[in-house]
Amino acid sequence: MVCAASLPHAPRPVVAASRNSHILVIGQAPGRKVHATGIPWNDPSGDTLRAWLGVDRTAFYDTRNFALMPMGFCYPGKGRSGDLPPRPECAPLWHERLRRAMPRIQLTLLIGQYSQAHYLREKAGPTLAATVRRAAEFQPEFLPLPHPSPRNRLWLRKNAWFEAEVVPLLRERVKAILQ
Numbered sequence: 378m379v380c381a382a383s384l385p386h387a388p389r390p391v392v393a394a395s396r397n398s399h400i401l402v403i404g405q406a407p408g409r410k411v412h413a414t415g416i417p418w419n420d421p422s423g424d425t426l427r428a429w430l431g432v433d434r435t436a437f438y439d440t441r442n443f444a445l446m447p448m449g450f451c452y453p454g455k456g457r458s459g460d461l462p463p464r465p466e467c468a469p470l471w472h473e474r475l476r477r478a479m480p481r482i483q484l485t486l487l488i489g490q491y492s493q494a495h496y497l498r499e500k501a502g503p504t505l506a507a508t509v510r511r512a513a514e515f516q517p518e519f520l521p522l523p524h525p526s527p528r529n530r531l532w533l534r535k536n537a538w539f540e541a542e543v544v545p546l547l548r549e550r551v552k553a554i555l556q
Contacts, residue, residue, distance in 0.1 A: 380451070380464045388451045391417050394444035394479055399554050401444045401476070401485040402426075403492040405524065406463035412452035417445035425525035426488070431548040432555075442555055444479055446472070448491045459528060468495055483554050484517065486547075489524040497521065506536050512543045520547060 380388070391407040402418075410420045418426055418437070427437050436442055449463025450471070456462075472495075476482070487493045493501045493508050496519060502508040508521045515521060523529055523539065533539060 379466045379470065383464060384451055384454065386412065386452060386454075389415060390450035391415055392446050392450055392475070393417050393438065393440055394446060394475060395440035396478060397441045397481055398444035398479050399442060399481055399483050400551065401446060401479065401482045402488065403472075403485060403496070404445070404447045404488045405491050406447045406449035406460065407452045408460055409452060409455075417447070421527050422525045425527075429522070429525065429544050429547055430551050432551065436555065444475075444482065446475060448495065459526075463491055484550055485519050487519055487521045489522075493521045506532075509536075509539060509543060513546060516550075520550065522547070 389407075389412055391411055394401075404418070407417065408420055408422070411417060416438075417423070423437075427434065430437070432442075447463060447467075449465075449467045451464065451467075453461040453464055485496070487496055490505050493505070497508065497515065500515070501521075502511060505523055509523055512520050512522075520543075522543070523532055523536075
């Protein structure tokens with residue numbers, strides 16, 4: 378593995394996808410719990426994300442519905458204020474290849490600043506809030522979201538418009554695609 382020497386543990390890529398997936402969820406990188414279980418979004422962040430999507434665990438982990446692919450496939454380790462950023466090698470090496478292998482994707486959810494910067498490039502706003510506030514502009518291909526981590530509770534309180542405006546848009550799109 379290209380990044381093995383930079384990781385705190387043996388590499389354990391955490392990705393779930395199939396050729397039949399319809400919604401691609403691109404997050405940051407697996408956390409410690411996800412690294413241990415090998416199940417993407419198997420933590421409190423995943424619980425919040427599924428609530429935003431309006432789906433249960435069964436629908437979420439059905440790869441005919443959702444493909445789950447982080448920017449960095451392995452747990453990057455702990456930093457001073459949370460987990461380290463995703464390793465920069467994964468997305469350039471793997472994302473385009475994997476996306477080509479999923480021809481039925483109708484919507485890509487860009488969770489957090491790393492995926493938004495990578496996929497939206499200069500179209501991303503100067504802040505996460507600025508980008509997410511313009512979520513409807515990136516339709517139908519992308520929908521940018523904040524990270525659903527419990528660490529972002531303050532962001533969610535300061536940006537109440539997200540749950541009032543963006544979450545209903547998200548649920549509507551998800552429901553229409555999965556029907």
